[in-house]
């Protein structure tokens with residue numbers, strides 16, 4: 001594996017877990033003091049507040065203390081300025097701050113990061129432990145939709161059954177994306193929403209895939225006690241640093257893993273319910289589509305009706321189950337007639353199957369009680385592509 005995609009934080013910021021092993025308590029106090037009263041805020045909120053400043057004010061905030069310097073240099077803040085100021089393109093200069101200075105201010109000034117070793121922040125660490133040169137980090141569907149692209153390709157013939165099409169483009173949940181990301185970007189472990197299967201074709205670049213069957217929790221992944229959230233390393237590169245070697249040393253575990261590198265023109269099939277993680281090894285462009293076919297329809301309907309297992313995301317309106325069933329009944333009644341009443345492997349049995357403990361233990365096979373809970377809030381984790389632009393096609 002290319003180690004260049006494993007770089008640490010450019011400003012020396014550390015993940016919060018490192019606080020537990022830090023002996024220099026005085027330095028920690030100083031870092032807290034550097035934030036002043038802002039130390040009371042969750043770091044995500046602090047970043048959100050900073051994102052409302054203009055570039056000049058943000059640059060002033062960065063002068064006030066080393067801690068605020070680290071926060072005011074969060075790459076996403078400067079990326080947003082660049083994208084707003086340069087709608088027609090820009091030259092990336094190794095960091096978003098320098099890209100801004102170069103492209104917007106026209107100044108050829110090198111940005112040399114000040115080290116902030118006593119700043120402990122998962123929010124900062126997560127956005128930048130992918131290589132400093134990451135051009136972007138974005139979540140699914142936040143960027144402009146691209147209607148023109150919908151005409152330019154169609155699914156591989158093997159995957160052309162798409163039963164959710166009965167809902168029509170406006171009602172169905174988002175289902176196809178263009179993914180663009182630099183080396184080191186990717187998507188951490190998740191199971192696709194609504195018990196959909198997916199295919200993913202690389203157009204440019206290379207993607208490393210790791211897949212695990214539904215009943216095997218990948219190493220470094222745990223389910224929160226309420227069953228709603230997937231707990232894991234903050235980003236894909238952090239997962240690789242911690243667990244990739246460990247996976248290969250554990251033959252019991254690695255025998256369950258499917259690992260492959262996908263190159264231009266190649267397609268990966270992700271069966272419904274399977275855990276998967278993706279690391280872009282190069283600048284990568286890919287298209288992907290999630291679908292329900294007759295093969296996963298029973299399990300998908302089970303999931304939509306029960307919302308269990310809850311860590312598997314539900315996407316779409318709360319009454320999707322009724323809408324989907326009704327539309328199928330009206331447009332393709334024979335499919336429902338042929339569809340077994342329940343999935344062969346019920347999702348309930350998957351839920352009750354032994355899974356590793358909730359404490360992020362990578363041990364497979366130890367039992368944990370995952371009593372079904374239906375009252376999880378709707379803010380549970382969604383798959384988080386990191387450093388990857390992803391565009392939803394118009395619906």
Ligand SMILES: O=C(O)CCC(=O)C(=O)O
Pocket residue numbers: 179186187192198200207276278286288383385388
């Ligand atoms: O290509 C990627 O980065 C990941 C895609 C993926 O996992 C998904 O669409 O569910």
